[in-house]
Amino acid sequence: MTPEGVNIAHPDKLFIGGEWVAARSGDWIEVENPASEEIVARVAHAGPADMDAAVAAAREAFDHGPWPTTPPMERMAKLMQMVDYLEPRVPELAKAWTAQIGGLASAAGPMHAGGVAGLRGIASLGERFQWIEQRPGMAVDTVTVVREPVGVVVAIAPWNGPFAIMANKVFYALIAGCTVVMKPSPETPLEAYIIAEAAEAVGMPAGTVNLVPSDREAADHLIHSKLIDKITFTGSSAAGRHIASVAGGNMVRATFELGGKSAAIIRDDFPIEAAAGILGNTITVMSGQVCAMLSRAIVPKARHDELAEAIAGVMKGITIGHPEDEGTQLGPVAMKRQLERIEGYIAAGRESGADLVTGGQRPAHMNKGYYIEPTLFANVDNQSKIAQEEIFGPVLCLIPAEDEEDAIRIANESDYGLNGSVFTNDAQAAYDIARRVRTGVVGQNGMRMEWTAPFGGFKQSGIGREGGDEGIHAYVETKTILTDAAVEV
Structure with a gap:
């Protein structure tokens, strides 16, 4: 069940390992329209077992799949195809936003058109970002600094700007060569379905993009996984503090865009x-x-x-x-x-x-x-x-x-x-x-x-930055290679 004008092929499924699969939990998420107080959508609800399956798929895709070693220019080309797929679906994204949180229809179209257009800038980092840098050293002949993907990324987006926030996280992760598990808010899951459908439509490698809508309890199970490498979270400062404590305990990389006053x-x-x-x-x-x-x-x-x-x-x-x-x-x-x-x-x-x-x-x-x-x-x-x-x-x-x-x-x-x-x-x-x-x-x-x-906050408003060229830094690790002579890169 989806709102009128929002055409999602498998709202009753999760997207794991490149396939639409039934939720092992057997549960559903119901989405209420705040203007009418009526249920306008039902989607599959991921439970702990589904979270484990999504992480395993992303782990397999990162450790053994082609995406992390695909040249950045080729990754860019694939992401540009995703943008081409998303552009005609802007009206659906707009209708989904209005139906789920009551956002003004007059603003929804321009807002989502701008959000999709901005993804091209992130994708273009494939050719603009300095992935490899060489310079002479003091103790060695050649210092090569390489930026490599951080790994399996858990992307958690809030309900107020669900498409742009989730899509930005996904595109930064993908252009860096990471694999992603999307965990949208239970109040606004529909946009993440459209992103997953875009990944499927352009033939992203299996497990590179996964989708598991859930409530807080299953999400907590997800962030405790020892198989993930990074969490990117946008939401409340209270939730951010909890996620930070979990990430710190597991030494998982994390970025947070939190509350403000x-x-x-x-x-x-x-x-x-x-x-x-x-x-x-x-x-x-x-x-x-x-x-x-x-x-x-x-x-x-x-x-x-x-x-x-x-x-x-x-x-x-x-x-x-x-x-x-x-x-x-x-x-x-x-x-x-x-x-x-x-x-x-x-x-x-x-x-x-x-x-x-x-x-x-x-x-x-x-x-x-x-x-x-x-x-x-x-x-x-x-x-x-x-x-x-x-x-x-x-x-x-x-x-x-x-x-x-x-x-x-x-x-x-x-x-x-x-x-x-x-x-x-x-x-x-x-x-x-x-x-x-x-x-x-x-x-x-x-x-x-x-x-x-770049966008982000001081103090309780978060850690790290999203947006701009600087946004990619949160999705790469820096490796230093020291050699006795110049090497080809």
């Missing part, structure tokens, strides 16, 4: 109405369910009340509705437990003494689905729960600062460090402030994203 610093030179427009509309992107979301706005105390009023005006004008309606600006959050989590934080914000300026309720005109109004808290204490913890919903905290130095202090006063912004008309000032904020990405005047650049 990103700050926007508004300088005095930036107009209030412009800042309000950016902040009020950004917090509704994907219903606020973005790890890089600008969820803390730090403003000079003298401008605080004016900005609060302006943001409230923007939020009150946001159109809340069904995600398939063209005019909708804010759809539902992804699931019931997410809505209840957000409501818990709104209650905590009220109790903290912050001013609830607007929002905070389920919209009265939506009698079905998991909807919440865009919400603004003003005069927020940066030490409060709503300012320190990731809410993952359309809730913005406005925090007053004494001056620019105080704003930088407040921005850094967080366990997270994923994203950030400086609202200013002075690019040099944006750069100078960005250098002082401990976060992985800082954009001028908004939640800026650049898919050709």
Whole structure:
């Protein structure tokens, strides 16, 4: 069972060792549409035995299959074929996203078209990346540095951006020569099925790409396997800490892109109405369910009340509705437990003494689905729960600062460090402030994203980087070969 317009050949199967096989668990995953509260998809549920089979297939494919030793240019050509296969399926990817998490249909097409197009850049690393480097040594004649695939990769993607995040992990792993076990979120398994079908369609060697959707318990079994070499995880910081402890115990390589509580610093030179427009509309992107979301706005105390009023005006004008309606600006959050989590934080914000300026309720005109109004808290204490913890919903905290130095202090006063912004008309000032904020990405005047650049966080926001040419480093091991004379490579 899949949503209308999403054509998956074997939703009742897992993809292991190049074949579509029944789940040994005999279980199913049901996917709920958060706008209608109806089940829109059922797919096979992998259990521990299925995880073991997928890892074994990936291990066999890495240790004895052709993919790891296939020249990078040939790997690139095969991945370009996968992109060619995926491009006509962008409408399906878009429909799957809207059906599974309530993402706006108006944004789904461009979002997924861009995600597929970006895969060509990763594939092109086959010819652009320096796989082998030679240089003269001090103690030996020739030093040859070789970048080799890290091995069997377990790729775990979240539910908010399931296609682009999973596909990026898979493509970086494959261009490096690794084999992959895909473990998508149980809330959004459909995109990974389409990636698996792409691998099958272009004739990827058996076991190179495997698919095992599951819940947390089976996923935990997967990450404990002694046959894997690397885990790449995008998700919550709490889950990331657990996976890191397991990976550390087994000395498995791991990269993590985790949560955020990103700050926007508004300088005095930036107009209030412009800042309000950016902040009020950004917090509704994907219903606020973005790890890089600008969820803390730090403003000079003298401008605080004016900005609060302006943001409230923007939020009150946001159109809340069904995600398939063209005019909708804010759809539902992804699931019931997410809505209840957000409501818990709104209650905590009220109790903290912050001013609830607007929002905070389920919209009265939506009698079905998991909807919440865009919400603004003003005069927020940066030490409060709503300012320190990731809410993952359309809730913005406005925090007053004494001056620019105080704003930088407040921005850094967080366990997270994923994203950030400086609202200013002075690019040099944006750069100078960005250098002082401990976060992985800082954009001028908004939640800026650049898919050709590395992305990742400081502190509890993760370890390592994805994106850009730098993204491949997490999927290769560096080998040094010392010889008494020059050699052919």
